Amino acid sequence: MKIVKYNKLKNNKYEILLDNNEKIKVYEDVILKENLLWKKEINDIDALLKKNKDYEIYDVAIKRLSNHVESVKGIHDYLIKKGYSNDLVQETVDILITKGYLDDKYYAKCYITNQINLSNDGPLKIIKHLENLNINSDIYNEYLDISDNIWYGRIKKYLDKQVKLNKKSLYIFKSKMLMNLINLGYEKELINDCLSTISISNQDELRKKEEEKIRKKLGKKYSGDDLERKIKEKLYQKGYFE
Secondary structure, three states: OOEEEEEEEEOOOEEEEEEEEEEEEHHHHHHHOHHHHOOOOOOOOOHHHHHHHHHHHHHHHHHHHHHOOOOOHHHHHHHHHHHHHHHHHHHHHHHHOOOOOOHHHHHHHHHHHHHHHHHHOHHHHHHHHHHHHHHHHHHHHHEEEEOOOHHHHHHHHHHHHHHOOOOOHHHHHHHHHHHHHHHHHOOHHHHHHHOOOOOOOHHHHHHHHHHHHHHHHHOOOOOOHHHHHHHHHHHOOOOOOO
């Protein structure tokens, strides 16, 4: 089929008008590689569109990788979500690996460094994320070879910040922090070691405020010994045991 006209579009694409009035969109690089500017004719339109599709998915992947560090599984899933077939995606991923644009070891190094420097995540959460991307311990272990002292220091820093915001009893605070830090991916034993050093200086003040609040609420319904017993029950539930 003869090429009648080229119309330039965005993203390095052209719309090609053929002599049968059919219009196709083709990347500029594909046009140049196939010498279409010179030949002004397309012998096999299906083959051309296949090459264009190959170039398109590669271009999409490169643009993604220019803005995000991705794992092999990460870019594979990204391209699948874009609607490309699994065979085409796998073929593109293989090319990207061969050319050095995809490297799980480099991804693991970047991810671990970022999580340590920019988040509160602990080792177990970091490992879970990497394993969900099919990155095994042989790849990431060297970047997670960090002493317990470092992780302990991160837990302590997190707790020190939370203590300043705390308005609950020491018991409730420690219970909440234990769950938070487990969810952040820290070992329970290490968390408990750190929690054992935590104290809250204003516990008496917090207890007094809580008792006043409970007394005001329950005083509308109870009095005398019944009121005092109910207050103690509520305080106990809130972690004030004395």
